[in-house]
Amino acid sequence: MIDTIIISGGNIQNGFALDFLKKRIEESRGEKITLVAADKGMEWFMKNREFIPDLAIGDFDSLSEEGQKYMESLKGPEIIRLKPEKDDSDTQSAVNQMIRKGAKDILILGATGTRLDHVLANLGLLSMGKEQGVRIAIADQWNYITLAESGTILHREEQFGKYVSFFTVGGDVTGLTLRGFKYPLNGYHLTVEDSGLTASNEISEETAEILYESGQLLMIMSRD
Amino acid sequence: MIDTIIISGGNIQNGFALDFLKKRIEESRGEKITLVAADKGMEWFMKNREFIPDLAIGDFDSLSEEGQKYMESLKGPEIIRLKPEKDDSDTQSAVNQMIRKGAKDILILGATGTRLDHVLANLGLLSMGKEQGVRIAIADQWNYITLAESGTILHREEQFGKYVSFFTVGGDVTGLTLRGFKYPLNGYHLTVEDSGLTASNEISEETAEILYESGQLLMIMSRD
Structure with missing residues (x-):
């Protein structure tokens, strides 16, 4: 069960984020x-005042003056100010901080957008979390992205969107078996070169099962 | 030197694509x-009639009726119609076809967008091309994405955008040395877990140099 939701400064679709x-x-x-x-990400809270953040973290150099004022007007949140010159992105700092505070299941909104370097750096956080036993997912209006453990069962009724895609992370995924999918696989050795093969699959049964032997498997559920 | 430009059906920023x-x-x-x-991608050519494609390829199930009519009205292009049920995406089919025809340096526009599964499948094409000795790059208004060989020299004057980011593809990159960058590295062992470390770097000298020992290195030049 998700214990932490981080709102970052990337593109955010307000209706989607609110519902979510x-x-x-x-x-x-x-x-x-x-x-x-x-x-x-504070600017999202400024627009949606029914939600007050418990924590605000960043160097706040990308936060508007209006956003800064709003943040300072709030009594509730703990504010952690970072030095502007730093190795980590604001999203990464927020994730690290929450892991230190004991978070085990983190969802990030506003981690996608037009700058693909930011998107890929944020996808790297999923692996970084896994190394520390923390589940991290990234969601936006079109995508729900997480690392799928071997043994994961998906229920078609509950799925996000229509499509389910799989990609290798940090090396090959061996023995990949997909059951209950439109395009099943049996013990497939998946490499980054054949990323197209496991894109845009669909769940065809009530439940679908994902099994593999080694590697890290990125799963993207998506809709148009 | 680029010998082939593929226009795909993802998000495309018309002014950028025209200039490019x-x-x-x-x-x-x-x-x-x-x-x-x-x-x-034919719809882009329909909007920008000064360019006539040499080849149109796809099952054309995502092409509008208007686009189909426009395509059929053209005398010039070779048209390759694929079966609708297929393993490869339209972009991948176009890349494979052009590699068979002898392309050595392919640029793809319209390969990015909101569906991250499509974006990652298209990034996988870069590795697929490299395996076959073909250089593939993906560009949009904010990103220029390619695999950087060890020994690559970047000229600040010619760079796309302000930022240069690096990511591992399909496994670790060993011995990564970055010279002439704001954040230099010396013989670093880069893993997917520390993707944030090599994101949003900047060229600080006239030229910058990228060296590494093994692995595949994804380079994203980007601007806001």
Whole structure:
């Protein structure tokens, strides 16, 4: 169950983010979900004042003056100011901070957009989290992105969007078996060169199963 | 030197694509650049009639009726119709076809967009091309993406955008040395977990140099 939602400063589709946040809070049934504004992500909270972040983190050099004022007007959130010259992005700093605070299941909104370098750096966070036993997912209006463990069962009823795609991360994925999909696989050795092969698959049964032997498997559920 | 430009059906920024195409044709100094419409990419040619594709390829199920009519009205292009049920995406089919025809340096426009599964499948084409000795790059208004060979020299004057980012592809990159950059590296062992480390670098000298020992290195030049 998601315990932390980080709102970052990338492209954010407001209607989607609002619905998504409300649904997650509903599903949590009273379990606390920590809301975090990563730098410019504060502007989303400024637009959607029903949600107050528990933590704001960043060097705030990308946050507008209006956003800074709004942040300072809030009594609630803990504010962590980072030095402007740093190795980590604001999103990465927010993730690291929350892992230090004990987060185990983090969802990031606003981590996608037109700058593909930012997107790929954020995808790298999924592997960084996994190394530390923390589940991280990235969502936007069109994509729900996470690392799928071997043994993952997907329920068609609950899936995000129509398509399910798989990609290798950091090396090959061996023995990939996909059951209950339109295009099944059996013990396939997946490399980055054949990324097209496992893109835009669809769940064809009530449930679908993902199995593999070694490697890291990125899963993207998507819709147009 | 680019010998082939493929226009795909992803998001395309028309002004950018026009300028980019004109500049590449100017730079080619009379050497033929083959223009390819991958399925819905034909709609870009329909909007920009000064360019006629040499080849149109796809199952054309994503091409509008208007686009189909325009394609059929053209006398020039070779048209390759694929079966609708297929393993490869339209972009991948176009790339494979052009490699079979002897292309050595392919640029793809319209290969990015909101569907991240499509974007990652298209990034996989860069590695697929490299395996066959073909250089492939993907460009849009904000990103110029390619695999950088060890020994690559970048000239600040000619760079696309302000930022240069590096990512591992298909496994670790060993012995990564970056010279002439704001954040230099010396013999670094780069993994997917530290993708943030090599994101948003900048060229700080007249020229910058990229060296590494093994692996594949994805380079993204980007601007806001």
